Amino acid sequence: MLDRVEAIVIRTVDYGETNKIITLYTKERGKIGVMARGAKKPRSQLSAVSQPFIYGSFVIYKGSGLGTLNQGDTISSFRKIREDLTLAAYAMYIAEMVDKLTEENQRYLWLFDWLYLSLEKMASGADPEVITRIFEMKMLDVAGISPQLDQCVCCGSTETPVAFSIRFGGFICRSCLHRDEHAFPCSSQTVRLLRLFYEMNLHRLGNISLKKETKQELKQIIRAYYDEYSGVTLKSRRFLDQLERMDLGPNIDT
Missing domain, CATH: 2.40.50.140 (Nucleic acid-binding proteins)
Structure with missing residues (x-):
């Protein structure tokens, strides 16, 4: 057939x-x-x-x-991606995520669009690291490991979180900070971005520029969460991390 x-x-x-x-x-x-x-x-x-x-x-x-x-x-x-080592590394990482976190012959709502739009945005000049962080957040639902981002995962408080707990799987407020001494401290900017990236409609994605400190905070939290809950190892990650360490260009938050 x-x-x-x-x-x-x-x-x-x-x-x-x-x-x-x-x-x-x-x-x-x-x-x-x-x-x-x-x-x-x-x-x-x-x-x-x-x-x-x-x-x-x-x-x-x-x-x-x-x-x-x-x-x-x-x-x-996507010739521009395939001819640029850095873009190709980010693209290979998100492609491997799709491969490792999906089942054969199972259609995941919007995933094709997310993949296509991520590649298209990279090829059009968007920051590939930001696109990758967004894609990682979007893939949490696909992997079935979505964290608690709307309120404190420990007490349910809706006050602005101050940290992200890998152990409890979500944001924690100041009153619950003592419950996890290994929680990642979060700036208000990082809290906002994690929520934004998880909910974002990629069709509406504009140009987002972030400071290196913010990028690193996002990366540490997202990667640690995947390491704890996804059960997959991505071969492309080591090379991508090497490239990210070589990137010395300054950026600013928006």
């Missing part, structure tokens, strides 16, 4: 001398894996469309096992 899907390539693995197994995140069916026969040959019609981050229309033959890619037409190559 032939099936046409709109998809983004999130992973590629060489298979034998000439073939590739590519993982597509599709608009219609969620994550699927397909065999791209001959895709490693330079003159193959499948060579161009089986590259990471390609957004295209794909025709797949679906049998009883792994599907076979019959045809692909590129809608957007």
Whole structure:
């Protein structure tokens, strides 16, 4: 049976001398894996469309096992991302998140749009680190590990939180700070941004510039939370962290 899907390539693995197994995140069916026969040959019609981050229309033959890619037409190559080491590292990280935190053939509401818009914003010049922090927050629902962001996770107070507790899974107020001595202190800016990123409609995302201190605070909290609750290890993370440490450019909060 032939099936046409709109998809983004999130992973590629060489298979034998000439073939590739590519993982597509599709608009219609969620994550699927397909065999791209001959895709490693330079003159193959499948060579161009089986590259990471390609957004295209794909025709797949679906049998009883792994599907076979019959045809692909590129809608957007995101060439700027694939030619820039830093952008490619961030894109690979979010693509690996999608791969590791989703189940095969299960469609997650809005996830295709989140992935596409994140790549499109990066390619258009938005800060890739900010886009990645937003994507991480959006993926918490997909992973089934959403934290308590509306009130103190310990007492239910709605006063402005002062810290984020990995142990209790959410913000804590000043009165409950003694309950977790390892909680991450949070500035009011970080509290606002964590809530904003979790709720944000990516279609409305404008230009957000953040100070390095704020970026680091967000990164520490989000990463520690994923480490505690997600149960996945992302190979792309180490290289991405190295690149982030090399970035010395000053930024300002908005």
